Amino acid sequence: MVDHGSGILYGKLHTSGASSSLKARIFYVTVWGVWQKARQGGWEIHATASIFAALLAQQPLTISAIEVSELYAPAAIIAGALTLGLVFEVIVLKKVGEAVANSRFSGKEIIIRSVGGVTTLWFGIAGVRFALTRLSLDPNLATLLDHVLLVALIVSGAIVLTRLVGGLLRIHASRVEGVSSSLLANLARIAIVAMAALIILQSLGVQIAPVLAALGVGGLAVALALQDTLSNLFSGVLIIAGRQLRPGDFVGLDSGEEGYVVDVTWRNTTIRTLGNNMVIVPNSSIAQSNITNYYQPERQMSVIVPVGVSYASDLQHVEDVTIEVANEVMSGIEGGVPEFEPLIRFNNFGDFSIDFSVIMRTREVALQYKIMHEFMKLLHKRYREENIEIPYPVTTNIHTDGGGGSNGHAGRLAEQRR
Numbered sequence: 551m552v553d554h555g556s557g558i559l560y561g562k563l564h565t566s567g568a569s570s571s572l573k574a575r576i577f578y579v580t581v582w583g584v585w586q587k588a589r590q591g592g593w594e595i596h597a598t599a600s601i602f603a604a605l606l607a608q609q610p611l612t613i614s615a616i617e618v619s620e621l622y623a624p625a626a627i628i629a630g631a632l633t634l635g636l637v638f639e640v641i642v643l644k645k646v647g648e649a650v651a652n653s654r655f656s657g658k659e660i661i662i663r664s665v666g667g668v669t670t671l672w673f674g675i676a677g678v679r680f681a682l683t684r685l686s687l688d689p690n691l692a693t694l695l696d697h698v699l700l701v702a703l704i705v706s707g708a709i710v711l712t713r714l715v716g717g718l719l720r721i722h723a724s725r726v727e728g729v730s731s732s733l734l735a736n737l738a739r740i741a742i743v744a745m746a747a748l749i750i751l752q753s754l755g756v757q758i759a760p761v762l763a764a765l766g767v768g769g770l771a772v773a774l775a776l777q778d779t780l781s782n783l784f785s786g787v788l789i790i791a792g793r794q795l796r797p798g799d800f801v802g803l804d805s806g807e808e809g810y811v812v813d814v815t816w817r818n819t820t821i822r823t824l825g826n827n828m829v830i831v832p833n834s835s836i837a838q839s840n841i842t843n844y845y846q847p848e849r850q851m852s853v854i855v856p857v858g859v860s861y862a863s864d865l866q867h868v869e870d871v872t873i874e875v876a877n878e879v880m881s882g883i884e885g886g887v888p889e890f891e892p893l894i895r896f897n898n899f900g901d902f903s904i905d906f907s908v909i910m911r912t913r914e915v916a917l918q919y920k921i922m923h924e925f926m927k928l929l930h931k932r933y934r935e936e937n938i939e940i941p942y943p944v945t946t947n948i949h950t951d952g953g954g955g956s957n958g959h960a961g962r963l964a965e966q967r968r
Contacts, residue, residue, distance in 0.1 A: 624681035631677020635670035643669065660717030668706050675699050675706075700753055708746035712739045734790070736816055778834070782817045785833035789814055795836065795843060800915045802842040803831070824916060844915040850887060853910045853918045855925060858903030860939035865904065868938055869894050875932050876910055879925045885917025886910070903941045 643662055679699055682692065716735040751758050789795050795811060801821065802808040809823035819836050821829040844851060859868050876892030890911040898905040910925065912918045933940060 621685075624684050627681040627684070628674065628677045631673045631680070632670060635673025638673065639666065639669045660714060660721070664710050664713035664717065668710050671702070671706050675703055697754055701750055704746055704750050704753070708742055712742050715739075715742065737787075778832075779817065782833040785837040786814050786816055786819070789819070789833060789836060794846070795819070795841065796845075799843050799845040801844065803829075804840040849915070850911055850913055851915055851918070853912050853921050855908045855910070855922055856905065857908055857929070858900060858905045858940065859933075860941045861904060863904070863938055865896065867936070871932055871936050871938065872908055872929065875929045876908055876925065878928060879921060880910060883921055883924045885912045885914055885921055887913060902943055 643666065646662065679696075682695060687695075715738045719735045719738065748758055748761075751761065795801065795814070797811050797813055799811045800809070801811060803821075807821065807823060807829050809821040809827075809829060812820040812822050812828070814820075814833065817833065819831050819833055821831060823829060857872070859865075872894055873892055880886040880890055880892060881888040887910075893909040894906055895909065896904060896906040908925070910921060912921050930940070932938075
């Protein structure tokens with residue numbers, strides 16, 4: 551940070567016969583001080599003014615054959631450019647955002663947000679570049695500064711592009727089922743950063759062909775060392791491309807966990823269970839597992855409730871009463887499908903009951919528990935009203951005692967109900 555004491559430093563350097571190259575460096579420190587002030591929003595140039603005042607108190611100082619008085623214009627250009635950048639960002643971009651707020655294009659906010667904070671930098675780069683044309687600099691130093699500005703411009707452009715692509719991918723993911731925004735956005739950022747790095751190297755005169763060859767050889771070694779990581783990455787890409795497992799789907803893993811797919815990242819798939827816990831599964835494990843997707847081919851699914859009645863029951867009466875209860879549940883309980891006709895299928899003569907299944911339907915897998923809950927309560931109530939018995943297991947144990955006695959062999963029969 552440049553302060554008022556820098557002016558005294560300038561005077562001492564001049565009177566002590568400091569070299570012109572050192573004085574040139576101090577000039578760029580002065581410009582850097584203006585830039586730091588601009589970033590803090592103050593836009594003051596009192597530090598630079600103090601330096602100039604200290605210098606003017608001495609005899610005219612030359613920096614690479616430039617009079618100090620000639621530095622006022624470049625400094626003013628840089629400060630003015632930064633001021634214009636801030637005004638453009640605070641006023642113009644805000645007005646543009648308000649003007650397009652009612653447009654049908656949903657990406658308008660993303661575009662405005664992508665260039666936020668970068669436009670001031672672009673104005674500053676333009677100001678510095680124009681200011682340099684007003685100075686007679688050493689060719690090597692001028693080339694170095696041009697390269698620095700070019701790198702800053704490319705990096706800032708890459709930042710804007712990553713923001714823009716990431717935002718548009720999120721919009722696309724919200725509209726199209728089965729697209730994970732995080733994985734695609736990360737891949738896009740990596741591609742943009744790699745392209746920006748290659749452009750910078752090419753702009754600086756570095757031959758990128760040998761670099762690419764070295765990266766190819768080194769990439770093989772990296773691939774061998776990161777087999778698990780790359781396996782998860784490509785498994786995630788295949789999961790998204792296949793659309794058999796999509797964010798928002800309710801899935802069941804062969805390990806027993808069930809829940810909603812939250813996201814598919816470059817390394818793992820995140821699943822939120824009904825208990826609001828997060829299950830993190832590596833993508834490679836997902837690709838190799840047997841998974842039940844309750845949302846495909848559609849979200850509606852059957853709800854099957856097993857029931858048993860006594861052998862003494864009238865099965866036709868049982869069927870009629872059960873269908874009435876099931877219809878009541880379908881039309882009155884959240885998640886039921888009113889247009890679906892419930893079914894009953896007798897399927898087994900059990901040890902103590904005639905067993906059958908009641909087939910209903912729900913709009914959402916998580917609501918099946920509510921439907922089963924209400925159905926069982928209503929069915930038990932109706933069966934009691936209709937004198938339909940729901941039997942329970944009865945176990946008969948026969949114990950025999952052997953041995954002599956006045957009564958001979960005696961038997962004891964006991965029934966135990968459980």
